[in-house]
Amino acid sequence: MSNSNPGPRRRRGSDQPTLKQVADAAGVSPITVSRALNTPERVNEATRARVIEAVDKLGYVPNLVAGSLASASSRFIAVIVPSLANAVFIEVIRGLQETFEARGYQILLGNTDYDLDREYQLVRTFLGWSCSALVTAGLRHSDACHGLLGHWDKPVMEVMELGEALDLNVGLDHQEAGRCMARHLLGRGYRSIVYVGACLDRDYRAGMRFAGHCQVLDAAGLDAPLIELDRLGSLEAGAAGLDQVLGDFPEARAIHFANDDLATGALLHAQRLGLRVPGDIAIAGFNGLPLGQHVTPRLTTIQSPREAMGRLAAEQVLRRLDHQPVTQQQQDVGFTLMVGQST
């Protein structure tokens, strides 16, 4: 039986040209092509030119998966946030993205939907991609997640809040922010103040602000009633929150909202109801979104530097990745009380 030789086993990869083919076309070895593309300064200029020519001719696109496997590191940065529906996280992401992208890193975005188990799953997946670093919103994680990240040898950055962190930490003190606004309202002479939040178990940073708020009111010997809405921040929810305050606490003279979406929703709703702000009811928010600064009366709120927080976090991580000393593991980006006409 003169059967034809079955030949070596073949697999089809992608049919894209490979480094090897570029090398052949340029008359050099594969490693030289690799160097010409990744560390051009280590290759003779003339050689590099020939390589680039071959790359263009063949339409070569480097296989980054193979490169990452061989070098045991990708240029991915894992970024984990609880929600994409909240402008706050989007702005932090923007700061991160800008800064990392400029340095050739690619963001891998994950959304936990405020679920710590989901976060753990995302972390697992992202570790599987040999990310160069991981940035996550918040200091609260599941035990399993702590276990994974604790043993990981790459930079871990926790943003948004300050506290006991795994590694790097950039954020602001939410409790102090809550105290700050409560003090402002007291300073304005309000004594009957209601806090309105939404899902404080999930948006626990708002819960921390509420805690600060309570401290100040307690110290002044005042009640600190809370109304908790069952859906996250939105203009609609804010309007509903105002209605609830008017119903449950007719004596209320000021409302401290957990965020600007709620506060602005309430403010616009108050106008529709014919209520004067702050004459009939004062309204304060948190975040400093543009929205609240363009309504009349302008919203009193606390500005948090979100995009800057993202940028700073990225810079710290990059410094670590460049093996430069990180001056401070923890950095407070602070906040600014912006007094508008709504209080």
Place this chain on the structure above:
Amino acid sequence: MSNSNPGPRRRRGSDQPTLKQVADAAGVSPITVSRALNTPERVNEATRARVIEAVDKLGYVPNLVAGSLASASSRFIAVIVPSLANAVFIEVIRGLQETFEARGYQILLGNTDYDLDREYQLVRTFLGWSCSALVTAGLRHSDACHGLLGHWDKPVMEVMELGEALDLNVGLDHQEAGRCMARHLLGRGYRSIVYVGACLDRDYRAGMRFAGHCQVLDAAGLDAPLIELDRLGSLEAGAAGLDQVLGDFPEARAIHFANDDLATGALLHAQRLGLRVPGDIAIAGFNGLPLGQHVTPRLTTIQSPREAMGRLAAEQVLRRLDHQPVTQQQQDVGFTLMVGQST
């Protein structure tokens, strides 16, 4: 010289446990572990249990980079948008992300900053990651980018607008949207109508809406003056746009803004100036953002189903990835004229 044998050359990868180690711990071969994790139905239940046990004991995290290299495909979906500063793209991304993540795909997000060369670079990078599909906002690409995507054998989805697409296409007809609003304004009796846009060369979809707007005004024998602002949509820019209209076209009775951010900024600014809307000047927008629906008077605008567009696009891509027939390569998600009190 009885030097010790240098032994085989060693490289350190990550010191994470590997499939092989799990296999040894479970007393099976590596491929069985692979199958137990990826295609559990192809492995005996008892074996699978032993594998899972070993995985947990060792804290094994699969190396997805290696898996992707071996299988020549990652579970990445490349998503390219021109900006993260615009709520519109965020909402489309949210629709995409939700749908893809539920099916175990990971979004790779890229931001072109409205630069087609940047888009080409991103596409190159993403192809290098063996993405399963690519979703990009818009139908306009550089020639180089067309070249790359034209030869690519994975699904390509272009969203936001409708037209001659590379492969799949989900969006809406912006020119028709422009016509629709112009007709509405004419129907309301306005004759002196100014269009205010921002960077129409970059936000060319707004340019398409302007083109539709012009058609309708032309047909009615009316002028269609344009004011173009030099920064992208924001409340501030909208306020500036109103000022410019009042200065340059004192006879203007209505302003058709390119988007809701501009329109709402102008509306709030008009209130600060003491102008009646629509009595002194009518204002219309585009997008149907919540913002515009909560000001008084409520903004007349055109609602585009952004999150739904993202979901639909993702579903079409998934259908293709599942080798199911795609009923329509092109799908129009339409839009809705929402008449408020601002016109």
Place this chain on the structure above:
DNA sequence: CGCTAACATGTTAGCGCTACCATCTTTCTA
């Protein structure tokens, strides 16, 4: 009981790239 089909598992050979070491050439120094 022999034959086949379905299931379960293993063996082998890469996927395309880069780390590591080796080699060769050129330049500089004493």
Place this chain on the structure above:
DNA sequence: TAGAAAGATGGTAGCGCTAACATGTTAGCG
């Protein structure tokens, strides 16, 4: 001019996983 140092390039051996094929094992059938 020898010897060292620096620069340029190449060979080899994996990185950790899965595709493709091969083999063994059990069930099903007349």
